[in-house]
Amino acid sequence: MKETQQLILANMAWAAEQHEFDPEFFTRQMKGQRPEFLWIGCSDSRVAPDQITQAPPGGLYIHRNIANLVHVEDLNLMAVLQFAVETLEVNDIIVCGHYGCTGIIGALDTSATGPISDWLANVRTVHADHRAEIDAMPDRESRVNRLVEYNVRAQLLHLAATPPVAAAFAAGRKLKLHGWVYDLRDGLLKPLMDIDAQSDLDALAKLERVLL
Numbered sequence: 501m502k503e504t505q506q507l508i509l510a511n512m513a514w515a516a517e518q519h520e521f522d523p524e525f526f527t528r529q530m531k532g533q534r535p536e537f538l539w540i541g542c543s544d545s546r547v548a549p550d551q552i553t554q555a556p557p558g559g560l561y562i563h564r565n566i567a568n569l570v571h572v573e574d575l576n577l578m579a580v581l582q583f584a585v586e587t588l589e590v591n592d593i594i595v596c597g598h599y600g601c602t603g604i605i606g607a608l609d610t611s612a613t614g615p616i617s618d619w620l621a622n623v624r625t626v627h628a629d630h631r632a633e634i635d636a637m638p639d640r641e642s643r644v645n646r647l648v649e650y651n652v653r654a655q656l657l658h659l660a661a662t663p664p665v666a667a668a669f670a671a672g673r674k675l676k677l678h679g680w681v682y683d684l685r686d687g688l689l690k691p692l693m694d695i696d697a698q699s700d701l702d703a704l705a706k707l708e709r710v711l712l
């Protein structure tokens with residue numbers, strides 16, 4: 501059997517199970533979505549937001565890219581962000597990185613070329629901003645994982661400076677940004693940093709050496 505056919509069969513089993521345990525499930529889904537959270541995470545197949553948080557369908561609005569980057573020039577993410585903040589009115593946005601991130605490893609690999617290398621330029625900037633500390637770490641795993649953490653904090657600050665989030669903060673919305681790291685070794689999420697309308701962005705950016 502082709503492996504993609506297994507996906508179709510698994511889907512049929514899932515749909516039947518959903519209907520059996522909750523006959524109104526699909527009727528409710530048809531009425532629209534009202535997720536409480538926007539999740540910005542890495543594309544890594546091992547870090548599946550719904551599964552690791554046990555969120556039901558409709559629980560998370562999700563954007564994923566390699567190394568969970570936030571660029572104001574990324575039209576895809578900016579559209580997702582605008583819709584989540586202005587239309588869905590989510591009150592919490594999570595930027596979630598993960599230890600052992602292949603994207604972060606790729607950014608540290610100076611031989612990388614092509615679109616992936618171009619995409620990871622911002623991670624290399626984060627690395628450059630903290631090079632002395634990161635490069636002094638004893639092994640590659642430690643260097644990668646420290647950069648994973650600095651990257652999440654930098655992306656959270658980028659997120660805070662985007663127009664939809666800045667407008668929501670200025671309007672007094674109780675929007676909160678959360679920077680987390682997922683640990684592949686034990687499946688646990690680790691909170692790193694929160695930002696809300698009361699946060700001193702300039703002070704945080706100075707601390708993290710991020711240019712806003």
Ligand SMILES: [Zn+2]
Binds near residue numbers: 542566568598602603
């Ligand atoms: Zn990753």
